[in-house]
Amino acid sequence: MTWDWSYAWSCLPLLWQAGLITVLATVIGGALAAVGGLPWAVLLRSDHAWVRRPADAVLQVVRNTPLLVQLYLLYYGLPHLGWSPSPLVIGIAGLALHYAAYAAEVYRAGFSAVPAGQTEAARVLGLSRWQRFRHVLVPQAIPPVLPALGNLVVALFKDTPVLSAITVIELLTRAKLLGAESFRYLEPMTLVGVWFLIASLVAAWPLTRLEHRLRRIPT
Amino acid sequence: MDPTWVAPFASGLGITLGVFAGALVVACVSGVLLGTIATYADTPLRLACRAFVDVVRGTSALVQLFWVVFALPLIGLRIDPLSAAILVLGLNSGAYASEAVRGALAAVPSGQREAAVVLGLSPLQCWWRITLPQAVPIILPSATNLAVELLKNTSLVSLIGLADLTFQANALRAATLADSAVLVVLLLIYLVLALGVVRVGRWAEQHAGRWRARLIGQRA
Numbered sequence: 001m002t003w004d005w006s007y008a009w010s011c012l013p014l015l016w017q018a019g020l021i022t023v024l025a026t027v028i029g030g031a032l033a034a035v036g037g038l039p040w041a042v043l044l045r046s047d048h049a050w051v052r053r054p055a056d057a058v059l060q061v062v063r064n065t066p067l068l069v070q071l072y073l074l075y076y077g078l079p080h081l082g083w084s085p086s087p088l089v090i091g092i093a094g095l096a097l098h099y100a101a102y103a104a105e106v107y108r109a110g111f112s113a114v115p116a117g118q119t120e121a122a123r124v125l126g127l128s129r130w131q132r133f134r135h136v137l138v139p140q141a142i143p144p145v146l147p148a149l150g151n152l153v154v155a156l157f158k159d160t161p162v163l164s165a166i167t168v169i170e171l172l173t174r175a176k177l178l179g180a181e182s183f184r185y186l187e188p189m190t191l192v193g194v195w196f197l198i199a200s201l202v203a204a205w206p207l208t209r210l211e212h213r214l215r216r217i218p219t
Numbered sequence: 220m221d222p223t224w225v226a227p228f229a230s231g232l233g234i235t236l237g238v239f240a241g242a243l244v245v246a247c248v249s250g251v252l253l254g255t256i257a258t259y260a261d262t263p264l265r266l267a268c269r270a271f272v273d274v275v276r277g278t279s280a281l282v283q284l285f286w287v288v289f290a291l292p293l294i295g296l297r298i299d300p301l302s303a304a305i306l307v308l309g310l311n312s313g314a315y316a317s318e319a320v321r322g323a324l325a326a327v328p329s330g331q332r333e334a335a336v337v338l339g340l341s342p343l344q345c346w347w348r349i350t351l352p353q354a355v356p357i358i359l360p361s362a363t364n365l366a367v368e369l370l371k372n373t374s375l376v377s378l379i380g381l382a383d384l385t386f387q388a389n390a391l392r393a394a395t396l397a398d399s400a401v402l403v404v405l406l407l408i409y410l411v412l413a414l415g416v417v418r419v420g421r422w423a424e425q426h427a428g429r430w431r432a433r434l435i436g437q438r439a
Contacts, residue, residue: 064413065406066374076398158279185289193278200277
């Protein structure tokens with residue numbers, strides 16, 4: 001069997017639609033993970049062990065278990081708790097939770113890279129806890145970790161095909177359906193691979209730019 | 220946990236560990252080779268290796284798995300699902316590991332290589348006995364992380380029909396209607412396995428320095 005260009009062309013419109021779902025899951029999931037990771041990192045830095053320990057335990061569980069299993073647990077478990085959102089919503093929530101744990105770790109690294117003298121000086125100057133966090137810690141901790149956060153979003157993007165396991169019609173599911181209809185998997189599967197490759201390379205470009213830019217800023 | 224769950228979980232564990240071990244070997248070998256080529260080889264070979272690593276890292280592991288299982292047979296390359304899983308997951312981790320290997324090899328002081336050349340070691344001897352042993356302690360922390368990622372990725376093989384832990388748990392879930400309980404047990408098994416991998420990694424990190432000292436002692 002050889003590559004059939006006309007069949008590949010005919011696959012494109014449906015794959016394009018599915019690609020939009022993939023992009024949607026990436027953008028919303030990535031934004032939620034980036035936002036949710038920050039309070040999580042703050043909990044990890046808490047002075048109280050009863051706050052820090054549970055936050056760290058949940059982080060370890062989320063980071064050390066497969067995304068697929070977490071998605072299954074949400075997909076089959078949530079209805080028992082009386083909430084049955086659509087597969088896409090569950091998929092986005094699962095991606096966001098999984099990557100929020102990674103983001104929390106990234107933020108934690110960013111916070112610990114800020115010299116202790118900064119917070120101490122702010123405290124001596126009479127800044128409140130919130131002011132110290134908002135005006136001293138965050139401006140110094142977040143910019144250096146932005147490239148790492150960007151890499152997480154790219155990783156999340158590449159994990160979106162796992163959503164096919166909970167019946168979300170994203171790119172991989174669509175390619176499987178197209179293949180099952182025509183018994184030709186080669187073209188749709190290859191197109192999905194190429195789509196991911198191009199998107200990852202396109203995403204990598206601004207990230208390297210950002211990294212170079214941050215390196216030039218004296219700290 | 221129901222006692223009847225033990226047998227399916229045990230057989231699933233066997234497949235999961237088998238895929239993990241096989242893929243780990245593929246990942247180590249391919250990671251070291253790709254990283255070495257990326258560091259030392261001449262331009263055409265280096266670019267080919269770079270392209271391979273970028274393609275693997277730029278596409279999704281699950282897409283690669285599906286592509287090898289569903290699309291490759293159509294152009295005449297038929298691989299059984301188990302070998303495909305080991306190969307794809309192994310090369311996937313190997314591509315990521317090659318970046319760590321490249322960084323570590325570059326971090327070994329150039330004086331080490333120069334001294335080895337002056338002492339008359341061939342490039343291969345120099346790589347195997349001088350540079351690589353010094354790179355290993357640098358690689359180990361990221362290798363541990365990658366091994367955990369690899370373990371988590373083995374759950375994807377359930378989607379190409381291999382009866383691993385996730386596959387067995389899913390079958391149990393469908394059969395027993397004890398949805399959440401089965402999946403919570405599954406989650407805990409993966410957690411224990413992953414923490415075990417981290418333990419082994421930390422242990423190796425602690426001992427890497429000592430191994431190196433002993434190796435150098437033997438040579439002297």
